[in-house]
Amino acid sequence: MARFHALPVAAIDRLTDDSVALTLTVPSALREEFRYAPGQHLALRRTVDGTEVRRTYSICSPAPEPDTEGPSTLRVGVRLVDGGAFSTYALKEITVGDELEVMTPAGRFTLEPAPGMYAAVVGGSGITPVLSIVATLLAREPQARFCLIRSDRTSASTMFLEEVADIKDRFPDRFQLATVLSREEQQAGLPSGRLDQERLSGLLPALLSVDKVAGWFLCGPLGLVQSAERALRGLGVPRTRIHEEIFHVDDGTPAGPSVPAPAHSTVTARLDGRGGIWPVQDGESLLETVLRNRPDAPYACKGGVCGTCRAFLVSGKVRMDRNFALEPEETDAGYVLACQSHPVTEAVELDFDR
Template sequence: MFHPLHVRAVEQLTDDSAALTLDVPPELRAAYAYAPGQHIALRRTNERGEEIRRTYSLCDPAGAAPETLRVGVRLVERGEFSTYALKELTEGRTVEVLPPTGRFILEPRAGHFAAVVGGSGITPVLSIAATLLKREPEARFCLIRSDRTTASTMFLEEVADLKDRYPDRFQLVTVLSREEQHSGLASGRLDEERLTALLPSLLSAPGIPAMDGWYLCGPLGLVESASKALRSLGVPRSRIHQEIFHADAGGMEGGVAANTLTTTSTSPARPAGLAGPAGSLPAGSVTVSATLAGRGGSWPMDDGESVLETVLRNRADAPYACKGGVCGTCRVRLLSGEVHMDRNYALEPEELDAGYVLACQSHPLTPKVEVDFDA
């Protein structure tokens, strides 16, 4: 459930981004413990009385009982929440926050890990790298980040601090798409062709396929390009973890980027019960049954609704954040019936095979559909 948290600080990072630090009272610290890479959903009601939710990745090292939560927010054109967060949400004000969630995580362990990030995609990876290097002395991390210019780069000081603190275990590679650097790589976008040529020269040992995990986060184009490059270089799909920011999904704004923020599969396998597009069922002919917080219910579906929208009409506590198929907050297990998902940037093939779907993107193809939010 949402809890009101006070804003401790608003730190300007670039001309169009800031870090928000939220105080967590002692009685809520266990509930807001988070794993490195997770995100939180923030909620407000606008002047029209509409509820607005956005998801932002946590960027500080993970803790079991955090006194504060810190997220990075980048201003998005016509982004209703990011505009509010950067221009109106000031120190001392209150914002409603859900406890952390998300599966784009790396629990600290020995090994050699790497990340390819773009723009505000640095936020969850900053938490992942900082937590890993602090807790696991046998771990190494390579960060390959792409930004437009130096002035637009979020968390410059925090990343530089990691490089200074762990010079033998943290490798940083920066690529700017719109600014020439005096040293390092030439400017330009990190597309599939460039990454395929670049990565082997950066990571000669233990070698690209032998890396223990790859974490890709940023705009859809960059994440897809990096994933294809890694697969062509022999990296097993199970070692590639992805989170999409800015997938042109309704409700996503920068920061799980709208930071959002989650492991994803852009070409998922189709499990039993997950079907392709089909003709619409007659209005009023579909019943959705759902179990949520231990309580079940069944309700008729209105024409054109998703499973999530039907449940929300009857259970306001149904979890969701982006409604764009990106953050994974509304993940449910499909117990019976068939659905079609419009889009999926949040579930791994293994989750789909196990029967999980995104309620916000699921449209029934059978007269009865049963889902479990608690599974």
């Protein structure tokens, strides 16, 4: 069960003009609880004018070895978002020694180290979880290789330049890097411009044997991730080899198909071993219904992106407004995002513990 704990800020590293890396200290008693898989994220929360604000940030450091103590520190990357309630606070107000409310690690955009060839297409701050994935994979598995294709606006806006260069120095024969800048010409390397579907369809086969890649990891803005997925599918890559995490979704993204809601409906929810049944108020999501009665219900973004509110649909039917977090196999198995789900039947039952 995900829980929040107060962790002190041990270091703040300026990465670019608009991004920082926060290092948090994990007390010995909490290290096992904060053990994470490479690619997972943390939800951070604060209260602004009486309103709770939660945001998710991916862990960028290598994951601890399975047979060792959990992590003594956690490092996350934060990029400033215009008007962002938490990112503005992180870049302009947080100081070393401050305590932050941090949820235990979550997320399924992960890779268990194994032999083989892997690749990623990332944009902007989408490098953050992939940095943890690459560093963990190459350090633990000598028979693994990784190709990273990253897109940024300019070299000055590129996060974790030194960290990626260090991986290249440590694993020169097993790590391949291709960088594309959309607003700046490079003296060497790939021409500038956006990585759209057409360009990726030609670029990816030129860089590596696409059909031999065991897993593709796509992370960044919605447009880039969708373009990369379409390019890969057009190149014959099975959907099961493609893993996605969206970092930015425009508010104009269309919702799912409209389905008439029942006049009166209830949700039964099981959470941390305890259950309850509550009426769903007009227009609210199932997560909002549960939160009115169980404030400990897990969530972070409420935008259908992070997957923290994932729950198993035991019975009944729901309509999801949108879904950028669950894989097709998960929805086929019966999982839904509670923050995006609205009842279609008079009774719905969710299990957050599965």
